[in-house]
Amino acid sequence: MESKEHIIDLPKRVYIGNDLISSIREYLISLNLSDPFLVVTGPIVRMSITSKLFDSLSNFKYEVIEVKSADIEEVNHVEEFAKQIKANVIIGVGGGSVIDVAKYVAFRIDKEFISIPTAPSHDGITSPFAAIKGMGKPISVKAKGPLSIIADIQILSTAPRRLINAGVGDTIGKFIAVRDWKLASKITGEYYGDYTASLALLSAKHALSCTKLLNKDLRAGVRILTEALISSGVAMGMAGSTRPASGSEHLFAHAIEMLYPGKGLHGELVAIGTILMAYVHGINWRKIKKAMKRVGLPTNAKEVGIPEEGVIKALTIAHSIRPERYTILGDRGLSWSSAEKIARETGVIS
Structure with missing residues (x-):
């Protein structure tokens, strides 16, 4: 039997190339996104990446929060902070765990999500699902699909092999x-x-x-x-x-x-x-x-x-x-x- 409707959510734009971090300001403007932004990142994201990112965000209001793992405690913490600063957009910058937390928080508070992966370790950089620990069995849960993906090959290529x-x-x-x-x-x-x-x-x-x-x-x-x-x-x-x-x-x-x-x-x-x-x-x-x-x-x-x-x-x-x-x-x-x-x-x- 056919279901009543089948909704397909796809990224609006995918940016892929080299040295894209420096152009994030232009990308966010072209996507008509308004601040404040919440940047979710991790402890091993290199300073060289974040410094370029923060330079590009200098004209926007934004806050940064660091997560160590993709578990429900981290999700709750990030969600609370996002509500506190009234974040309009969640930007995930990092590996799989960071991206998963960011998109799940975006789903829970119904805000846009931007995916900026730093390692090509799994397809979570695009999918509208997240693997969050502490929610029972280790299976994916519904999350927010990215409005945009910014895939900087220069950065992704320097990830651990x-x-x-x-x-x-x-x-x-x-x-x-x-x-x-x-x-x-x-x-x-x-x-x-x-x-x-x-x-x-x-x-x-x-x-x-x-x-x-x-x-x-x-x-x-x-x-x-x-x-x-x-x-x-x-x-x-x-x-x-x-x-x-x-x-x-x-x-x-x-x-x-x-x-x-x-x-x-x-x-x-x-x-x-x-x-x-x-x-x-x-x-x-x-x-x-x-x-x-x-x-x-x-x-x-x-x-x-x-x-x-x-x-x-x-x-x-x-x-x-x-x-x-x-x-x-x-x-x-x-x-x-x-x-x-x-x-x-x-x-x-x-």
Whole structure:
């Protein structure tokens, strides 16, 4: 049955290029945004970035607040401060945690959100969803999609290589997410958007091509990766859910995050989950694994400090993370013996 309406919120403008931070004043004016602004940033955002940003904001009223993690306590603190200063716009400047807090606060107080990522670590820079800890299971919640994204490739290219690689891992995972989505449509009758799915798949293909480019031309590779992350986020905005970008590979990653908090970056865990679920789906997991190794992504449990039995357990409970979301794992999940076989045959455990 068709729903009454399907609302698609997309960014009004995406600015992508080099040395864009110095031009933020002009961008904000062109977007007809009024101050005061609240700049949400993190403890590891480099002074060189923030000093340029603050120079560009010098003619506006603005306040700055620093967050250390994407949890509900930080969200409440930032929200209270935003209301106190009567912020009209929330500007997130930083990595995934900063962006998630900023857009979730913007959603809660119904203000515009501007995304200025400093690391291409996952597609949260564009998507209208946020991963906030302390709200139950580690799944995404509805947030404010960005009115505008300002992606400075010069800045993104200087992010730690591990974060860049994590962005590759997160994006390649869309190969699995789209297959799971299509399977769910056949089994449960769930809505499936062909165009949206194609957009997510295109992002995954670009991320795969990045694995051949990043070691030769970092900046060119980061630009392609950033565009892939942006289009993946747009796909989620069009679908109205994380379905095009999050399937059984993410359920595995979330299971690991529940069992072993702090072990591995999100994109690294998604990368390992992608290898495992590619095997289950019967697609070329060896090609995916080879590409991940090429950029230095972890492809086994040992590389992220997870015990082998932890991988097996995560595979057996992954289906229960989001029981309403049907994937290749089915309703009952994997048995311990099946999970162990998959993990050993793919080399995720030895």
